[in-house]
Amino acid sequence: MALRKYAGYAWNLISLVGMILAVTATSLIIGFLSYEGITGVEKPYLGLMTYFLFPGMLIVGLLLVPLGAYIVREKRRRHPEEKIEPFPKVDFNDAHKRHLFIFFVVASIGFVLIVSVASLKGYEFTESTTFCGELCHKVMEPEHVAWANSPHAKVKCVECHVGPGAAWYVKAKISGMRQLYAVAFHTYPETIQTPIDNLRPARDTCEHCHWPEKFYAGRQKVFYHYAPNEENTPREINMLINIGGTPKSQHNKGIHWHIGQEVRYIATDRQRLDIPYIAVKEKDGSITEYFNTEKPLSKADVAKAEKRVMDCLDCHNRPAHIYRSPGVEMDEALAAKRIDIALPYLKKTAVEILTRPYKNKEEATATIAKDLPEYYAKNYPNVSKQKTKEIAHAVTVVQDIYTRNFFPAMKVSWNTYPNHIGHFYTPGCFRCHDGKHKTAAGKVISKDCNMCHTVLSQKQENILEGSKHSEFVHPVDIGDELYKANCSDCHSAGGQDVPGGEHHAKK
Ligand code: HEC
Ligand code: HEC
Ligand code: HEC
Ligand code: HEC
Ligand code: HEC
Ligand code: HEC
Incomplete structure (x- = not known):
């Protein structure tokens, strides 16, 4: 009778399901935590389950056990034959109750420990680059790949996107939640818009x-x-x-x-490329206003428009997510001797293949693997035979360039x-330093080639050693276009295939 009275309450379907849930969740948490601890491998979906799903399961399970017991006890209490008082009596002289109590205390400590470890790890996990960069893999792939290849590859996403302090953590996680939803239901815009708000x-x-007061004078x-x-x-x-x-610094x-x-x-545009007006607060407190002389704004336009104070991101807007043009990538691969410079027209050919439009990654990598060797087989049969290995290696380097810069x-x-x-x-x-932004008195924001940098030396085919x-x-001689035009007017295509660049006829 006594056994049925005490242990028996928990002997019901609800409590049983609760116990199974709790035990399963506990073993899964312990299992996965030790797997991660031993192997050091962090898997995004596994993390999501270990830190959020299983602890949730454990809590639900542990709530179900007393709930089931309570329902059974209440039912029996209403039975006139069973004389059960409204509240259980805690009597430590009863060995059974004492053991039950000790079990309860030990189990509670264990439970609190497991849940705290899991939630601490969970907090850490939501701060990790695995969480940010891989969980919504497809959406964040470009940023994650570019970040991993930047000077900030050891700086976690959250150090720039969230920063210290609880307020920004909550703010970021709420917007993160919205993004998670957007990913799940495909409501996100196809390409993420910048600047991010x-x-x-x-x-x-x-x-x-970084401490600006301690920057070097020159680099x-x-x-x-x-x-x-x-x-x-x-x-x-x-x-x-x-x-x-x-x-405040020396220089x-x-x-x-x-x-x-x-x-x-x-x-006037979201990407902040078109800047018709700039105002500088001088040391004496006066304001110097510069206008783009080609599209002057009226006083009313200026008063109405939103004005942004310049900060690091107006120049360093891509400190971590740096994509490189095919031309720059080929230059870097050649400079680092990752590809054989003796392959004729390698830079020109690779850049040309990389700048073609492709529907997807598979099409691009297949075309690179086919067209680059074909170019040599057709135009340089001897090179093609002697340098088969080098050409095959160049193919893998060019494919890698594609996957890091095109998504x-x-x-x-x-x-x-x-x-x-x-x-x-x-x-x-040159958005501001284009020589076209002037004050009413005629002061120009300078485009002087020696203001921001000095050429120490230069090596080039058209320069005598x-x-x-x-x-x-x-x-190539472009006359005073070098000073009058913006370089990007000709160079925005990314390779050497700029208008007028065709004089290097392909063999
Ligand atoms: C958690 C620390 C950290 C934060 C936050 C951080 N950086 Fe850096 N940054 C570094 C480190 C470390 C390097 C040096 C990398 C190297 O030279 O190996 C670096 C390098 C740089 C460089 C030089 C890159 C180069 O090509 O040599 C620039 C520019 C820069 N950071 C700008 C920024 C800007 C802008 C932000 C804010 C959006 C920022 N950093 C936030 C740690 C940080
Ligand atoms: C050194 C600072 C820094 C780090 C580290 C960093 N970001 Fe960024 N990220 C930025 C800045 C600055 C922008 C805004 C760029 C702009 O406005 O043009 C940005 C923009 C983005 C964008 C918007 C789309 C885009 O490409 O501009 C996404 C998505 C993003 N970051 C994801 C990540 C993820 C994921 C990680 C970690 C793997 C990460 N970021 C690490 C500074 C950083
Ligand atoms: C007017 C544009 C501009 C602004 C604003 C600006 N920077 Fe820079 N910064 C540059 C340029 C240009 C370089 C040199 C880049 C190079 O050498 O490729 C540079 C270089 C750096 C470097 C590398 C220094 C070195 O010795 O290698 C760091 C770090 C840096 N900036 C951080 C910052 C931080 C932090 C801020 C905001 C407080 C900031 N910058 C604001 C234009 C700017
Ligand atoms: C939003 C407009 C704007 C942008 C963008 C901008 N600048 Fe400036 N810059 C100015 C203004 C305005 C002045 C002050 C002109 C003056 O007082 O003669 C200035 C002055 C300078 C000076 C002279 C500072 C001195 O020692 O007196 C340098 C160097 C400079 N800019 C470099 C850069 C570089 C490099 C970039 C790009 C990375 C850049 N600026 C982008 C507006 C801009
Ligand atoms: C307002 C500042 C500023 C002015 C004015 C300026 N430059 Fe630059 N220039 C820069 C900065 C900053 C870089 C470095 C960018 C980087 O580190 O990637 C640069 C890079 C360059 C490069 C190297 C580009 C490359 O990728 O190989 C050349 C060449 C150059 N400038 C030529 C000129 C010439 C010619 C003029 C005059 C018409 C000029 N610059 C005026 C700021 C300026
Ligand atoms: C009128 C168009 C035009 C303008 C404007 C222009 N360029 Fe060029 N640029 C070319 C052509 C054409 C080539 C030749 C392609 C080649 O031989 O690499 C070239 C090549 C270059 C190269 C060599 C690139 C490489 O990969 O070897 C550099 C560096 C360069 N230009 C810098 C500049 C700078 C800096 C400015 C702005 C101050 C500028 N250019 C303005 C047309 C232009």
Whole structure:
């Protein structure tokens, strides 16, 4: 009778289901946690189950057990023969009750431990790049791939997209929830639009690691290129980039001048490529206003429009998600000797194949594998025979370039998101520094080629070895278009196949 009275309450279907759920969930959590601990492998869907689904199952299970018992007890209590009091009596002199109580305490501690470990790991997990980059694999693939190939590959997504503090965590997770929903029900726009609206202010996140007051005055950088000719002739532009710091640092002139000063501007498009108005707050508090002389805004337009204060992201808008043009990728592969420079017209041919439109990745990789060897078989039969291995290797390198910079499934390719840092493929700095933005008094935002950088030396087919040039020499003579036009007017295609570039006739 006593046994039935106490243990018996839990002997019902609801409690039994609860117990099975709890025991299964506990063993799954322990199992997967130790699998992850031993192998060090983090799998996104496994993580989602281990940190959220199974702990949920455990809690539901543990609630079902007393619920079932309570229902049974209430039912029996209503039976006139059973004399059961409204509340159970806790009597530690009763060995059975004492054991039951000890079991209850031990089980509770174990339960609290498991759930806390799981939720701590769960928090960590939602902060991981696995969660951000792989869980919604298709949607985030371009960003994840480009990030993994950037100087910030060791910086977690959340350090830029969320940053420290509970408020931004909650904000980001709520918008993350919306995105998860959008992915599940395909309501997301095909290509993610930038600039993203809910990004934390750049100075909060970037300055967590980078301190503008301590930037170097200058940074030497060599730009490697290879001519689209038979020899893939190397070209080198060795420049000193005038980085500079903020007004509080020792070197307060130079590129980072903009972040010490309050610079506001109006953009007429979402990508902020068209900037007709800029206002600078000078040290004495006065405002200097620059207008694009080709499309002047009226006073009323200026008063009405939203003005953005310039920060890191107005130049470094692609610090982590950097896509490179086929031309730049081929230059880097050649500079790093990942491909054989002795293959005639390799740069020109590969860039030409990469810039064709493809429906999907499979079509692109198949075409590369077919067309590159065919080009050599047809035009250079000897090279084709002697360098079969090198050509096959070039195929894998070119395929890799495609998969890192073209994502047809998300309609993203290397030039979907303009990078504002320079002025070669996109207007970048020349959005303002184009020589066309002036004050009423005639002061111009300078386009002087030696203001932002100085050419230290340059190697090129049209430069005599040993001769000195203080200015950049363009590889083909384009006259004063070099200074008048924007480089991106001709170079936005991404390879060397710019108008007028056809003089390098294909063999
Ligand atoms: C160093 C900082 C940084 C890190 C690390 C970083 N991002 Fe970003 N991300 C940015 C910035 C800045 C933008 C906004 C770009 C713009 O406005 O043009 C952005 C934009 C995006 C976008 C919008 C689409 C696009 O390409 O502009 C997505 C999606 C994204 N990031 C996902 C991720 C994921 C996933 C990770 C981790 C694998 C990650 N980010 C890591 C800085 C970062
Ligand atoms: C968690 C720390 C961290 C955060 C946050 C961070 N960075 Fe960085 N960043 C780094 C590190 C580390 C490097 C150096 C990588 C190297 O040189 O190997 C770096 C490198 C850079 C570089 C030099 C890249 C190059 O080509 O040499 C730039 C520019 C930069 N970061 C801009 C930004 C901007 C803009 C943001 C904010 C959106 C940002 N960083 C946020 C850690 C961070
Ligand atoms: C007016 C545009 C502009 C703004 C605004 C700007 N930067 Fe830069 N920054 C540059 C350029 C250009 C370079 C040099 C790039 C290169 O060498 O390729 C640079 C270089 C850097 C570097 C690399 C320095 C080195 O020694 O290698 C870091 C880090 C950096 N910026 C961080 C920041 C941070 C953080 C902010 C915001 C507080 C910021 N920048 C704002 C244009 C800008
Ligand atoms: C939104 C407009 C805008 C953009 C974009 C912009 N600048 Fe500027 N920049 C200005 C203005 C305005 C001045 C101040 C002109 C003056 O006072 O003569 C300036 C001044 C400068 C100076 C001179 C600072 C000094 O020492 O006095 C440098 C160097 C410079 N910019 C570099 C860059 C680089 C590099 C980029 C691109 C990465 C860039 N700027 C993008 C608006 C812009
Ligand atoms: C407002 C600042 C600014 C002005 C003015 C400017 N540049 Fe630049 N330029 C840059 C920056 C910043 C980079 C580096 C971009 C990077 O690191 O990728 C650059 C890069 C370059 C490169 C190397 C491009 C490559 O990828 O090989 C050349 C060549 C160049 N500039 C030539 C010129 C010439 C010619 C002029 C004058 C018509 C000029 N620049 C005016 C800021 C400027
Ligand atoms: C009128 C069109 C035009 C303008 C404007 C122009 N370019 Fe070019 N650029 C060309 C042509 C054509 C080539 C030749 C292709 C070749 O031989 O690589 C070229 C090649 C180059 C190359 C060599 C690329 C490589 O992969 O080897 C560099 C670097 C370059 N231009 C820089 C600039 C810069 C910087 C500016 C702006 C200040 C600029 N160009 C403006 C047409 C132009």
